[in-house]
Amino acid sequence: MKKQQNLLLWKMLYVLIMIGIGYGVYASSKSLSYNWRWERIPQYLISFQPTDIKAPFDGSIESVDPKEHKIVVQSDSGQTFVVTKYDKAIAHTGDLVFEGDTVATIKGWHLGSISWGLVMTLKISAVALVFAMIIGLFTGLARISHNPVLRYLSVTYIEVIRGTPLLVQIFIFYFFIGTVLNLDRFTAGVAALSVFTGAYIAEIIRAGIQSIHPGQMEAARSLGMNYIKAMVYVILPQAFKRTLPPLAGQFINLIKDSSLVSVISITDLTKAGREVVSSTFAPFEVWFTVAILYLVLTGSLSWVIQKLEKRLSASD
Amino acid sequence: MTNPILKDSIIVADSVDKIYPNGCHALKKVSLNIKKGEVVVIIGPSGSGKSTFLRTLNQLETISDGTIHIDDINLTHKETNINKVREEVGMVFQSFNLFPHKTALGNVMLSPMKVLKKSAKEAEAEAKDLMAKVGLADRMNNYPSHLSGGQQQRVAIARALAMSPKIMLFDEPTSALDPEMVGEVLDVMKSLAGGGMTMVVVTHEMGFAREVADRVVFMEDGELVFEETPDRFFESDNQRLQRFLGQVL
Numbered sequence: 001m002k003k004q005q006n007l008l009l010w011k012m013l014y015v016l017i018m019i020g021i022g023y024g025v026y027a028s029s030k031s032l033s034y035n036w037r038w039e040r041i042p043q044y045l046i047s048f049q050p051t052d053i054k055a056p057f058d059g060s061i062e063s064v065d066p067k068e069h070k071i072v073v074q075s076d077s078g079q080t081f082v083v084t085k086y087d088k089a090i091a092h093t094g095d096l097v098f099e100g101d102t103v104a105t106i107k108g109w110h111l112g113s114i115s116w117g118l119v120m121t122l123k124i125s126a127v128a129l130v131f132a133m134i135i136g137l138f139t140g141l142a143r144i145s146h147n148p149v150l151r152y153l154s155v156t157y158i159e160v161i162r163g164t165p166l167l168v169q170i171f172i173f174y175f176f177i178g179t180v181l182n183l184d185r186f187t188a189g190v191a192a193l194s195v196f197t198g199a200y201i202a203e204i205i206r207a208g209i210q211s212i213h214p215g216q217m218e219a220a221r222s223l224g225m226n227y228i229k230a231m232v233y234v235i236l237p238q239a240f241k242r243t244l245p246p247l248a249g250q251f252i253n254l255i256k257d258s259s260l261v262s263v264i265s266i267t268d269l270t271k272a273g274r275e276v277v278s279s280t281f282a283p284f285e286v287w288f289t290v291a292i293l294y295l296v297l298t299g300s301l302s303w304v305i306q307k308l309e310k311r312l313s314a315s316d
Numbered sequence: 317m318t319n320p321i322l323k324d325s326i327i328v329a330d331s332v333d334k335i336y337p338n339g340c341h342a343l344k345k346v347s348l349n350i351k352k353g354e355v356v357v358i359i360g361p362s363g364s365g366k367s368t369f370l371r372t373l374n375q376l377e378t379i380s381d382g383t384i385h386i387d388d389i390n391l392t393h394k395e396t397n398i399n400k401v402r403e404e405v406g407m408v409f410q411s412f413n414l415f416p417h418k419t420a421l422g423n424v425m426l427s428p429m430k431v432l433k434k435s436a437k438e439a440e441a442e443a444k445d446l447m448a449k450v451g452l453a454d455r456m457n458n459y460p461s462h463l464s465g466g467q468q469q470r471v472a473i474a475r476a477l478a479m480s481p482k483i484m485l486f487d488e489p490t491s492a493l494d495p496e497m498v499g500e501v502l503d504v505m506k507s508l509a510g511g512g513m514t515m516v517v518v519t520h521e522m523g524f525a526r527e528v529a530d531r532v533v534f535m536e537d538g539e540l541v542f543e544e545t546p547d548r549f550f551e552s553d554n555q556r557l558q559r560f561l562g563q564v565l
């Protein structure tokens with residue numbers, strides 16, 4: 001009973017501290033006489049503005065038929081462009097149009113630029129995560145291999161990558177390797193992130209494998225499994241379970257590190273945030289929103305991994 | 317294999333030497349022939365090379381010199397596929413070494429499915445039979461962490477048997493067990509011996525040696541000092557053996 005009371009007290013203290021911090025933020029923004037304009041943010045997440053339907057070429061409006069709900073655009077060279085799905089016609093029959101002119105508008109929602117940035121961050125992180133796992137797994141295995149060439153190569157890779165900043169690696173991938181191999185921004189960004197994270201995952205996996213009792217490998221081999229089967233069916237599943245917490249940390253780092261690819265003009269969440277700041281002049285609101293969205297991503301990932309850990313703990 | 321004595325031998329170790337990378341000379345010219353269906357018990361003081369010798373028989377340890385033939389296959393020959401040999405040679409460890417991420421049944425089924433390519437259905441049916449045979453029909457879905465030591469060791473025996481081996485190697489299978497669980501494991505081993513399995517057993521259970529063994533081997537300092545039938549073995553007046561038995565009995 002006494003213990004419980006104490007716990008309640010601590011919880012109350014926690015809430016008080018959090019309120020204090022919140023008030024601190026509020027008070028400091030007051031002292032800056034900052035004008036909060038939260039209402040400017042939602043449109044960059046999701047927008048209900050009508051979308052423009054644009055003419056794909058120079059030409060003229062052949063017909064606007066409200067009855068059949070159809071707009072026909074004729075190009076100077078004889079092509080036609082037919083719009084049947086629209087809500088409001090802007091052009092009239094006989095109008096001259098140039099490429100990119102709005103012909104009609106259509107209602108409905110679409111994602112704002114911050115949301116597109118979020119999607120890009122998610123995409124880059126997911127693709128990089130898959131490649132980083134593959135690189136990490138093979139490098140980790142090479143690291144404990146009996147073949148000295150494999151061992152030296154993997155150690156060199158790990159040391160070089162861990163000893164240089166990710167930002168510099170991204171520049172090297174984009175400007176040097178990207179130019180030599182003719183990579184686009186996205187590929188260069190994903191490659192840099194995968195190679196960077198792979199080095200850390202390799203060390204985690206190596207430690208995980210080495211933490212499995214050698215008797216497990218001996219038992220598997222004595223049952224007639226070759227090295228690869230013993231690894232795949234006996235060692236790696238156990239090592240994976242054991243390394244899940246550090247791997248989760250590395251995955252979360254990957255999501256956060258992905259913000260650095262904005263330096264090579266990939267419009268991820270961070271770059272989208274920067275763009276929105278320059279068009280709204282509401283930097284505090286935008287950066288808080290961006291931070292919360294990163295938190296949502298990393299938070300969901302930890303949640304999924306915790307579930308996975310729970311499921312794997314059935315054998316404990 | 318010109319020597320007629322060796323004709324019905326399933327294990328032929330000839331002048332086996334083992335020097336570990338750290339320079340430890342663990343086996344010195346050990347020679348031993350074991351016939352099909354024979355149960356051989358190896359005893360000897362700690363560090364005498366018993367485990368090392370047993371582990372050379374399925375090449376968990378490579379040997380430095382000499383030859384080992386299992387079922388007429390030269391283990392150290394370049395073209396020998398050691399994985400094929402290991403399918404025929406089951407091994408039971410002192411520390412069980414069950415796979416903790418698999419249930420008892422999963423442990424028994426794994427190798428038949430992945431190595432012998434049996435279907436899950438066939439492997440499961442056979443695994444269930446084996447689990448019943450070692451007296452664990454009601455514990456099949458337990459994870460190893462939810463089994464007692466004796467139960468774990470019996471699962472380990474079932475797991476080795478699932479590969480239908482011709483030879484079973486036991487390395488102190490009861491040494492890690494609480495005394496009250498030693499009996500259940502020895503019983504399984506006895507019935508296995510009764511079924512005609514060729515067995516090589518390292519153990520300190522002199523009762524088992526007396527009762528089940530066809531031959532008892534005494535090792536000391538990496539040498540095979542002495543081998544005899546159990547009756548004559550325990551009656552022997554070999555000095556080194558007497559000294560050892562004096563210590564353990």
Ligand SMILES: Nc1ncnc2c1ncn2[C@@H]1O[C@H](COP(=O)(O)OP(=O)(O)OP(=O)(O)O)[C@@H](O)[C@H]1O
Nearest residue numbers: 336337338340342361362363364365366367368369
């Ligand atoms: N991996 C190894 N590397 C180096 N030396 C080893 C290794 N394994 C065993 N040895 C040495 O080889 C010798 C024989 O060891 P082994 O384990 O075969 O003895 P044992 O008879 O099984 O002993 P115990 O009854 O304690 O199990 C010992 O001196 C031991 O220290």
Ligand SMILES: [Mg+2]
Nearest residue numbers: 366367368488
């Ligand atoms: Mg031993």
